[in-house]
Amino acid sequence: MAKRRLKVGDSILGMLVDGIDETPYVPATLTLTESGVRLDVSYIDVGSPNSSSGTRDWFDSRQVPTNLSLVSLDGDISLFGCESSGYRVNMVRGFGVGRITPEALVFNFRDGEHNDDLGVTELRSTIDGLGEWTGYTGVERTDSVNPSGRLDRVTIELAGVDGAEWDAGAARMKVRAEPHTDKLHIEDAIVLSSSFAQPQPVTEHLNEHRKVANLMSFIFGCPIFFRNHEIKDSRFTIRSLNGDIQDTPYVQLIHASTVKEYERPTPSQKQLLEPLLDITSVGPTGLQQWSDAYDTWGRFIHPASSALNRPGALIENIVVNTSMSFEAAGNLIGKKVGEELTYTKKGKPTTATYGYRCIAHTGLNFDALNVSQAGLARAISDNYNTIKHFDRGEFPDATETHVIGEISILISRVLALKIARPDIQLVGALERRLREIGEYLTRNRLSIRDDGTFSKPLGN
Structure with missing residues (x-):
């Protein structure tokens, strides 16, 4: 029975078609790997009336037809955006194997003009x-159930x-x-x-x-x-x-x-147990708002979502990515009441100012961390700049960076939902998570001062 779906590790042997009349078909093997689709093409490398000289020219010139088709017993496959990715030749025996990497594969033959874009x-x-x-x-x-109450x-x-x-x-x-x-x-x-x-x-x-x-x-x-x-x-x-x-x-x-x-680890049921909002709460209006605002907020969205989508990302990378996002978001959010506390002596906004705007914009209660919004903004900024700049000396303490990373991820998640639903008020799981971070600080005998530095509480 013909395949209708490819899985990683599958291979299909077939004949390659370039869409040009009278061009001989050539044997090829298509394989789906974790890195993508690859096509290995065998061809004769010596001139003869029956040689695949056209195929050899593809790899000699690195000019592979953009669109190709693979005809096989498992079904027809259309390949688009094809590029040469190298070849090997046995000159003594007169044959070679070239490799083609397509951008897109469709598991069916396409009607109409062969060279059209997909x-x-x-x-x-x-x-x-x-x-x-x-x-x-x-x-x-x-x-x-049957009359006796048993499943029937x-x-x-x-x-x-x-x-x-x-x-x-x-x-x-x-x-x-x-x-x-x-x-x-x-x-x-x-x-x-x-x-x-x-x-x-x-x-x-x-x-x-x-x-x-x-x-x-x-x-x-x-x-x-x-x-x-x-x-x-x-x-x-x-x-x-x-x-x-x-x-x-x-x-x-x-x-x-x-x-x-496709082969990345799937999220655990625990990770998927408690979304901040379900799709009904976001609603069609929120989803459309997110789509419409996506490009405008791209400089915020991409660094933060990249941090979220890298399993096992270094905590320092999380801080750097989210701080980049805060700078972009802070510019878009605009001035917030009280942000002057984070200005320079000359009255200019700082990195901490952009963080302050983001913190204030979330509407969350940060009392569980026992620090002011300005102090928290300074702590995030100081940790970020110490990681980023060589002249700051050693990297920050890992425990401190872990705390800043956890807080920064939380803030970025709320900011993202505020793009979709500016009116939304988020509590529950978020403030519970802030309490957990506060308890983590206490267990590690840490507190965040108003100047943004970390210290052990007096008496410890």
Whole structure:
């Protein structure tokens, strides 16, 4: 039976087609690795009437056709954005093996002009935590009992269920339950989809999906990765033997920008247990607001989300990334009451000023840390600058940096949600986490002074 989906480690042997009439097909092996898709192409390296001299020229000149197709017993595959990534030649025996790296793979043959750029009308993604965030399900179970009260029958019904929808520029975004089964297992899949009125580059779709994935990283406070993509477009069809179109199905897409995420560790159930807000609380308006403001707030979003999406990131890197984000956010937030306490003697804003604006903007109660907002802003700034600047001497104490990193992540998560929902008031889990940080300071006999330095409490 033909494959319809590739997993990391899978290989397919087939014949490579370049879309040029009368060009001989050449054997090739396609492999999906943790780093992406690679295509190994065998070719004859000596001139003869039947030699694959055209294929040899691809690698000699490093000019591989941008679009290629692989015809195989496992199904047809379309490859886009192909580039040469090296070759080896056995000159004595007269053959070589070249390697091609495509930007995108679609597990189906595409109708129409072979050399057209890849554009699709709909793309959907499977993303970590989407089910936990939405609470959606497409699986309904009904138990029947017999007269004696014992379980007699279990009926499971699968049905697609539409969820939140919003506009993101020209794209229509939707979250939907799409359960499916292979007759042995049931997967209650929740997918994020984007659709355009006209075909758009895959990167346009993925940019909108990335916005949602990054928002979810802030909401859960942990790495959130893509696990699969599928596309649907009128040029990717299933045809009968006489050429009639039978179906326009969803087909697998693998893209170089996300494929490395597939094998990353999945978040634990504990990490996904307590999102700051569920999708209903963010709402379609909040999701659209996040999308519309994303580019404006990009200098805040990207460093902080990068820190969240790196499992095991050094605490110093977390402080540097979030402090970069605070500087950007502080400029966008604007002046806050009381920030003059963080100015220079000449009345100029400092790095601590931008941190102060972010702290004040969260609306959180920081009493559990037993320090003023200005003192906390100075502590974050001082730790950041000591890490960053060579002339500050040794790195800060690791315990102090850990505390600053934990506080900074918390602040950045709230700021991100304030972009989507400026009116939202966040308490509960956040202030509980601040109390835990306060208790950590006490256990380690630390406190934060108002000048931003750390000290042991008097008497210890």
